[in-house]
Amino acid sequence: MPENRGVVYEGPGEVDVESIPFPKFEDPHGKKIEHGVILKVVTTNICGSDQHMVRGRTTAPKGIVLGHEITGEVMETGSDVLFIKKGDLVSVPFNIACGRCRACRERNTGVCLNVNDKQPGGAYGYVDMGGWVGGQAQYVMVPYADFNLLKFPNKAQAMEKITDLTMLSDILPTGFHGAKCAGVGVGSTVYIAGAGPVGLAAAASSYVLGAAVIIIGDKNPERLAHAKKIGYETINVAEHDNLAEQIAQIVGEPVVDAAIDAVGFEASGHGHPNEAAPAAVLNALMDVTFVAGGVGIPGLYVVEDPGAPNEESKHGVLKVRFGKGWSKSLHFHTGQAPVLQYNRQLMQAILHDRLPIAKIVNATVIGLDEAPTGYKDFDRGAAKKFVLDPNGMVNKKAA
Ligand code: NAD
Ligand code: ZN
Ligand code: ZN
Numbered sequence: 554m555p556e557n558r559g560v561v562y563e564g565p566g567e568v569d570v571e572s573i574p575f576p577k578f579e580d581p582h583g584k585k586i587e588h589g590v591i592l593k594v595v596t597t598n599i600c601g602s603d604q605h606m607v608r609g610r611t612t613a614p615k616g617i618v619l620g621h622e623i624t625g626e627v628m629e630t631g632s633d634v635l636f637i638k639k640g641d642l643v644s645v646p647f648n649i650a651c652g653r654c655r656a657c658r659e660r661n662t663g664v665c666l667n668v669n670d671k672q673p674g675g676a677y678g679y680v681d682m683g684g685w686v687g688g689q690a691q692y693v694m695v696p697y698a699d700f701n702l703l704k705f706p707n708k709a710q711a712m713e714k715i716t717d718l719t720m721l722s723d724i725l726p727t728g729f730h731g732a733k734c735a736g737v738g739v740g741s742t743v744y745i746a747g748a749g750p751v752g753l754a755a756a757a758s759s760y761v762l763g764a765a766v767i768i769i770g771d772k773n774p775e776r777l778a779h780a781k782k783i784g785y786e787t788i789n790v791a792e793h794d795n796l797a798e799q800i801a802q803i804v805g806e807p808v809v810d811a812a813i814d815a816v817g818f819e820a821s822g823h824g825h826p827n828e829a830a831p832a833a834v835l836n837a838l839m840d841v842t843f844v845a846g847g848v849g850i851p852g853l854y855v856v857e858d859p860g861a862p863n864e865e866s867k868h869g870v871l872k873v874r875f876g877k878g879w880s881k882s883l884h885f886h887t888g889q890a891p892v893l894q895y896n897r898q899l900m901q902a903i904l905h906d907r908l909p910i911a912k913i914v915n916a917t918v919i920g921l922d923e924a925p926t927g928y929k930d931f932d933r934g935a936a937k938k939f940v941l942d943p944n945g946m947v948n949k950k951a952a
Contacts, residue, residue, distance in 0.1 A: 558943070559618040559690030560924045565609030565860075568928050570921055573618055573686075576694035578631050581684030587633035590698040592625030595642065595946050596719040596918075597689045599927050599939040601749050601817075602853055606680055607928055610819060610860040613680035620678040620689030621647040622722040624715070626946075628692070636699045642711050643702040644721040644900070645695050646892030649675035649685055652700030663889030668696070674889050681856075689924060691943045703896050710904065715947055716911035716918065717903045719940055720754065725899050725910050727851045727890040728754025728815070732762055734886030735811035735849035739763035742804050744796075744841055746834045747815035748776035748787070750914045750938040751851055755813045756785050757913045761902060764811075768803055770796065772826040779936035783913050794824025796837045810846055812838040817852030818871070829862045832871040839877045848878070850887040914938040918947050 559573040578589050597620050606613040623645040627637055637643065649669075650662035656673065657665050668675030669683035678687015686693065695701060703721065705711035711718055732755050737743055741764045745755045748771035759767050769780045772791035781787045788799045797807035814834045822830035823837055831854075838848050854869065861867040878885065902908040910916075917937040919927050927939040940947070 555692065557690055557692045558921060559687065560620060560921070562606055562613055562615060562617050562619055564615050566607065568607060568619065568925050570924055573690060576686065576692050578694065580696065586696055587631040588698060589631045589694050589696040590627050590634055590637055590702070591629040592623065592643070592645070592693050592695055593628050594623060594625045594688055594691055594693055594943050596624045596715060597941045597943065598622035598719055598722070598724075599689070599924070599931055599941065600723060601751060602679070604928070604932055605817070605819065605853060605855070608819070608860065608932070610858055611680045611855055612857050612859060617680070618678050618687040618690060620687035621676045622719070622724070623677065623688035623693060624719045624722060625688075625693065630698065634698045637702050637704065642705045642708045644705070644718060644896060645688065646701055646703070646726075646896060647676050647723045648889055648892055649677065649683060649696060650701060650893065651697050657700070660891060660894055662891045662893045676889070689921075689941055689943070691921070701893075703900065705900070714903055716916040716940060717909065718900065719916070720910045720914065720938070721892075721896045721900055721903070723892065724750045724754040724914065724938070725758070726892040726895040727751055728756070729758035729895050729899060730890035731755045731813040731815065731849035731851040732758040732811070733849070734847060735813050736847035737762045737764050737811045740765045741811050742766040742809040743768065743811045743813065744800060744809040744838070745769045745813045745815055746838065747771060747852065748773060748780045749815060752813075752815035753780065753783070753914045754910065755815050755849070755851070756780070757908060757910055761908055766804055766809075768800065768809070772821055773934040776934060776936045779915060790823045791826035792824070794822075796823055797841050800841050808841055808843040810843050812842045812846070812848050814838055814848065814850045814852040818854045818858060818866075831861070831866050832873045835871070836874050836877070839874060839881065839883060842881070842883055845882045848883055848885045850885060851890055854887070916940050918942050920945070
């Protein structure tokens, strides 16, 4: 049996690359399963969602193997796997879904009722997401493989675009879901809060959906410069506390048709970038969205936030001005993105050169041992999406 190594959360601000057990065909309770496969991991990305845990802003226990953005090659299949075969190159949706419960049957794979004892929805390597082992490792087990996995049609072609295709496990479908839920379509004006990888993926998605104006706001000059270079309008929210005025300068009116929160609960205040203000983005988006418009909220909000600035937000209670949204008849959509609803179409867009997502998010390939440095650079706001290459299978020149 090959050895296995993975990225382990060791407490706030600390991750390590360590020896971990080789995966088994077992669920988190140790029960034997036959519907899983074992993957040799080809790429696995570091995500802003991982950072919430590593910054100590969740109840994640020390010792968990991180990683929910996984692309891999099938090494071994359980006896109840019918369609996925050894050698297939596959994208793993970060949502773990059984394909059997009511939520899955209605395609809401982000809230599967069968993979997590604590709450609806499961994921690899994530706090409160069912205890499934993460995939920032050399090998990982994927359950319900026939239902979950997306097989790339041609391995050689897929390896050439692997830094694009690796974004199908999470951020590209997540950004796309944010844009769809906000109602982005032909001619829409869109404001996206957050110039991290999810914000950029929402911008790329808005573009393919036909948006006329795409604005990204952040407080990080390096990320804003990158977004501008790609071709999006940008707003530095650190410089002003009135987002509507900043939008008016670009759009000609102080509103947009659709707004997307790609920040989440670790938001900073507008005009006060050093102040934590968990509801800042939600309130700003309600202000600037045109009446009866949509607000897509892929940005993550937690139930418990031990690192929060005050007692209320420690329990996920935020000062959201909901009446504003009500009075404007806005609609909101939150939650894990159901990756399976979108990943096949987005794969086709990548394979047929319609969506150069690696370039847009500045995919940067690093080795597994460089993961701790990658986490640190990403935490300080580098304008990069780090892609780990744990088995040295990616041609670094392709990045
Ligand atoms: P990230 O941390 O790299 O990016 C967040 C950006 O928001 C940072 O650049 C930060 O400077 C900026 N920011 C902070 N306050 C702001 C404000 N008031 N206005 C505008 N920008 C502000 O994270 P990411 O990887 O891009 O992910 C973004 C969010 O999406 C995270 O909360 C992550 O957990 C979440 N996420 C959700 C899903 C889902 O399925 N719903 C999937 C993936 C990621
Ligand atoms: Zn992610
Ligand atoms: Zn299910």
